[in-house]
């Protein structure tokens with residue numbers, strides 16, 4: 448397979464920002480705003496006076512929300528590949544944008560209390576490098592909070608609709624390491640996805656030293672939220688996201 452890491456293409460990244468974090472009401476948009484983000488926020492520790500580094504921060508969209516909700520947090524470093532920050536066209540008081548690959552963070556050891564990586568890791572080949580860097584920059588007892596597209600979502604199968612319910616019918620078990628192109632949406636197009644089974648996430652985190660690794664795979668449990676969009680109804684039974692927290 449050819450090597451292609453879609454996010455380094457500015458056009459792809461820009462589409463992501465406009466389609467998912469913008470105001471265009473796609474399936475991805477609904478899943479992000481009404482399902483992913485509230486759960487991610489529920490996992491964050493108290494942030495008053497804490498220093499935070501976010502990996503793959505995109506257009507500072509989460510950074511802004513987190514700053515709004517936690518006006519007295521300490522420093523907030525928002526890191527991403529350079530191209531995202533170039534067109535972000537935005538600055539946020541108290542947020543320091545830093546162009547950096549998550550595999551190699553330009554930050555001193557033990558500088559942060561919290562590392563956040565929202566929907567980043569499924570696009571990264573060398574996850575261990577990201578975990579090892581996260582561990583290095585965390586202070587003792589610091590926490591890592593991450594989310595990924597659930598590794599099981601790309602097992603082969605189809606969504607089928609029956610009586611207004613949406614079911615996923617799985618036709619093959621492919622819960623192994625694999626690299627493949629996925630259509631992120633018909634607007635964004637294909638990007639390279641590094642499928643890593645749930646167990647491997649846990650193993651890699653433990654290998655670099657993290658403890659108290661916890662996994663969460665929430666479904667859309669609120670019927671009012673499920674009503675908002677078919678994309679949300681798909682995940683009443685089958686989780687779209689995997690969230691992981693771990694402690695140094």
Ligand SMILES: C[S@@+](CC[C@H](N)C(=O)[O-])C[C@H]1O[C@@H](n2cnc3c(N)ncnc32)[C@H](O)[C@@H]1O
Pocket residue numbers: 454455460463468502503504505506508509526527528531547548549550564565566567570571
């Ligand atoms: C799916 S977007 C998630 C953006 C944001 N965190 C959110 O939750 O909306 C993935 C982001 O990761 C960034 N990214 C991809 N590979 C990266 C890498 N190796 N190091 C740092 N950022 C990366 C992309 O530029 C993009 O902003």
